[in-house]
Amino acid sequence: MPTELDEKKAFASRLKQALKRSSKKIETATELSTQFNLRSNEPITPQAAGKWLTGMARPTIDKINTLADWLDVSPEWLRFGVTDMKRRPAKGAKLPDDAIQPTAEELEMLRRLRRLSEYRRQLVEGVIEQFSLDGEIWKD
Incomplete structure (x- = not known):
């Protein structure tokens, strides 16, 4: 603890x-x-x-x-x-059209994610959130 x-x-x-x-x-x-x-x-x-x-x-x-x-x-x-709270979109931000249409690989990943327990889903979402924050900090 x-x-x-x-x-x-x-x-x-x-x-x-x-x-x-x-x-x-x-x-x-x-x-x-x-x-x-x-x-x-x-x-x-x-x-x-x-x-x-x-x-x-x-x-x-x-x-x-x-x-x-x-x-x-x-x-x-x-x-x-x-990290299970969704980040607010930036003011005036609009998702590009291709962000709305998932690929076949993304749909398969979503199916697999939905089969996980609630706890494991939260862990995966936390990792994704952390990577997205890290990506914003350490731009190439």
Whole structure:
């Protein structure tokens, strides 16, 4: 069973991952607190931001919601690493027509996925979500 310190460290890791993929590169606690304070009615200090980044503290739910909205990730993923929530599409984003029509291979994969237990489906969805986040961070 994870300890509270483990959970804080895991949060810090997810926060850093989300910050890496943000349009404004954040490298210090001061930068994080400045950008956060531009988006929140409840300002934080650079010391608080530093504790988030080092895994010494985890923000309150309302602050996690602000971070998640800013960084375009689900609050559940940021807080717990849960990836079964669907990401919101970007404003004005429209799926291309070929994304709507699955290939024969994709349909077979979907059939196989549906035969898995609920728990295993969630694991697979979590892996896919993680890979998609990683792909957005580490563009070739």
